[in-house]
Amino acid sequence: MEKNVNALKNDRDIQMSHYQISKSLEEINEKIRSGKAVVVTAEEMIGIVRKQGEIRAAQEVDVVTTGTFSPMCSSGAFINFGHSVPGIKASQVWVNGVPAYAGLAAVDIYIGATEPRVDDPLNLKYPGEFLYGGGHVIQDLVAGKTVHLRAEAYGTHCYPRKALDKRVSLSDLPFAQLCNPRNAYQNYNCAVNVTDKTIYTYMGTLRPRMGNANYCTSGQLSPLFNDPYYQTIGVGTRIFLGGGTGYVVAAGTQHNPGVPRTERGLPKRPGGTLMVMGDLKHMSPRWLVGVSLLGYGCSLAVGLGVPIPILNEEIAFRTGVSDEEIVTQVVDYGKDYPRGQGRSLKEVTYAQLKTGMIRIGDKEVKTAPLSSYVRAREIAQILRDWISSGKFLLAQPQELLPSERIETRD
Amino acid sequence: MYKRMLVLRFPPEITDQPLVCSLSREYDLCFNILKATIFPGQEGLMVLEISGYKKQVQEGLRYLRSKGVAVKSIAQEIRRNNDICIQCGACTAMCPTKALYIDDESREVRFVPSECKGCELCVAVCPVRAMEIRFAKDKVLV
Numbered sequence: 001m002e003k004n005v006n007a008l009k010n011d012r013d014i015q016m017s018h019y020q021i022s023k024s025l026e027e028i029n030e031k032i033r034s035g036k037a038v039v040v041t042a043e044e045m046i047g048i049v050r051k052q053g054e055i056r057a058a059q060e061v062d063v064v065t066t067g068t069f070s071p072m073c074s075s076g077a078f079i080n081f082g083h084s085v086p087g088i089k090a091s092q093v094w095v096n097g098v099p100a101y102a103g104l105a106a107v108d109i110y111i112g113a114t115e116p117r118v119d120d121p122l123n124l125k126y127p128g129e130f131l132y133g134g135g136h137v138i139q140d141l142v143a144g145k146t147v148h149l150r151a152e153a154y155g156t157h158c159y160p161r162k163a164l165d166k167r168v169s170l171s172d173l174p175f176a177q178l179c180n181p182r183n184a185y186q187n188y189n190c191a192v193n194v195t196d197k198t199i200y201t202y203m204g205t206l207r208p209r210m211g212n213a214n215y216c217t218s219g220q221l222s223p224l225f226n227d228p229y230y231q232t233i234g235v236g237t238r239i240f241l242g243g244g245t246g247y248v249v250a251a252g253t254q255h256n257p258g259v260p261r262t263e264r265g266l267p268k269r270p271g272g273t274l275m276v277m278g279d280l281k282h283m284s285p286r287w288l289v290g291v292s293l294l295g296y297g298c299s300l301a302v303g304l305g306v307p308i309p310i311l312n313e314e315i316a317f318r319t320g321v322s323d324e325e326i327v328t329q330v331v332d333y334g335k336d337y338p339r340g341q342g343r344s345l346k347e348v349t350y351a352q353l354k355t356g357m358i359r360i361g362d363k364e365v366k367t368a369p370l371s372s373y374v375r376a377r378e379i380a381q382i383l384r385d386w387i388s389s390g391k392f393l394l395a396q397p398q399e400l401l402p403s404e405r406i407e408t409r410d
Numbered sequence: 411m412y413k414r415m416l417v418l419r420f421p422p423e424i425t426d427q428p429l430v431c432s433l434s435r436e437y438d439l440c441f442n443i444l445k446a447t448i449f450p451g452q453e454g455l456m457v458l459e460i461s462g463y464k465k466q467v468q469e470g471l472r473y474l475r476s477k478g479v480a481v482k483s484i485a486q487e488i489r490r491n492n493d494i495c496i497q498c499g500a501c502t503a504m505c506p507t508k509a510l511y512i513d514d515e516s517r518e519v520r521f522v523p524s525e526c527k528g529c530e531l532c533v534a535v536c537p538v539r540a541m542e543i544r545f546a547k548d549k550v551l552v
Contacts, residue, residue, distance in 0.1 A: 069496070070498070071537060127534075129534065131539070204500050204503065204535060205503070205504065205535045207503075207504075212503035212504070214500070214503060289496055289538060290538075291537035291538055292537055292538075292539065293537060294534050294535055299537075301496060301498075301537070301538075354512075354517075356502075356511075356512065366502075366503060367503075368499050368500060368501075368502045368503030369498060369499040369500075369512075370498055370499070370500050370537070371498060372496050372497045372498040372499070373497075373499075373517040374497040374516070374517050374518055374519070375496060375497055375498075377517070
């Protein structure tokens with residue numbers, strides 16, 4: 001990991017000297033403070049780079065904002081629910097009937113987005129509806145609703161209580177941090193089903209004989225498509241998270257920069273990921289939404305946006321990426337995927353996916369997104385307005401995410 | 411509370427019997443007649459909403475059928491709760507009539523109720539359960 005980071009730094013140092021435009025993050029923050037920064041969304045940047053070229057774009061634009069809003073299963077929250085009198089060392093905890101992990105200190109828990117309620121029939125009545133789970137608990141908390149917290153314990157000298165039942169709201173909790181081990185996947189499969197039966201997956205309901213093709217990123221607005229080699233994003237990057245402010249705290253689980261990439265450096269398959277964190281108390285139920293995936297389980301739709309400082313013309317060029325240039329693979333979730341085979345049936349661009357129809361062999365297949373482009377755009381616009389008005393400054397990453405630079409720009 | 415919207419057809423020979431009244435007296439059901447054309451000696455037609463405990467509703471319907479009444483459910487209407495819709499588009503994969511579609515320009519997920527045939531496929535695939543089933547009262551009365 002370290003080796004890659006160093007390699008990238010050297011690579012960048014060498015390139016630095018060739019840049020015609022070079023700005024530091026501090027210079028950009030100074031402009032933000034004085035209200036003079038030029039901030040545009042990733043969507044707006046496409047036209048700017050096309051019309052004016054990356055050098056003029058880098059001269060004019062200081063920050064490009066991105067956004068994505070979609071179910072992100074690897075999400076959850078660390079919560080401290082405060083000591084009661086007498087105290088308890090909770091060994092099992094349920095919030096609104098959803099089990100939380102209690103193998104931490106006495107009153108610390110982690111509630112995961114995909115944990116169903118204890119009495120959920122799951123897939124017994126197939127396909128299961130999964131109407132309430134950890135993601136819904138998180139949404140209820142940020143909506144200011146009261147939740148029922150129940151804890152059991154074996155009792156110790158210092159914490160003698162063996163059971164606790166109380167109603168709490170987010171404002172009563174001493175500590176609540178959203179902490180998502182994997183969000184903002186850089187690219188994702190487009191899923192189809194070649195079998196003769198409808199299947200229920202985390203990519204939605206897939207009808208038989210390739211009845212539909214579901215995809216799930218915001219494409220040209222997506223954070224990691226706009227900084228494909230993680231040249232500006234790293235540990236400590238301040239972001240829009242769930243309607244509030246959060247931070248990138250590490251590369252996410254399954255972060256895999258070494259996947260095949262296009263000439264522009266865009267991963268053709270699932271690549272990088274982000275682990276993010278932020279204070280739940282400043283977030284909103286509009287941007288953290290509990291979701292139910294028929295026959296699969298429950299999850300949490302997370303709104304996330306990353307600001308990208310335009311430090312030079314290369315970064316300007318990369319943020320000018322559009323859906324025509326981003327590709328993904330069509331993968332069969334009926335037979336191939338369950339067997340661990342990611343065989344590509346076809347490579348398609350996001351521009352093709354967005355027309356609502358793709359052609360696989362001689363079959364026309366209807367496409368549908370699971371990721372909300374409208375909400376992704378709204379996030380990029382909110383973040384743009386926060387930065388333009390001077391209330392959101394960019395944070396210098398302390399260490400960039402692991403990157404492998406396979407192809408360079410010609 | 412369980413509610414059903416029904417079309418009842420009464421054969422000519424039973425139009426003189428107080429069947430609907432029995433639903434209330436014998437089965438403790440609440441009814442609301444939305445439309446009725448019943449004349450003695452002719453086939454009668456009634457659009458009826460009944461509500462009560464599910465078991466009693468079912469028993470009441472069994473009673474009507476045993477008396478020779480043809481009972482049919484009314485097509486239901488799908489509505490979108492725009493307050494909770496997150497504009498993702500998952501529903502558009504399932505909709506057979508393009509009543510749910512994504513606008514090319516704005517990328518908004520649109521719902522055109524007049525195109526909806528009430529198949530309900532969108533209801534369970536919606537991740538936030540924004541698609542709701544309601545009785546199509548106005549369609550019934552046409």
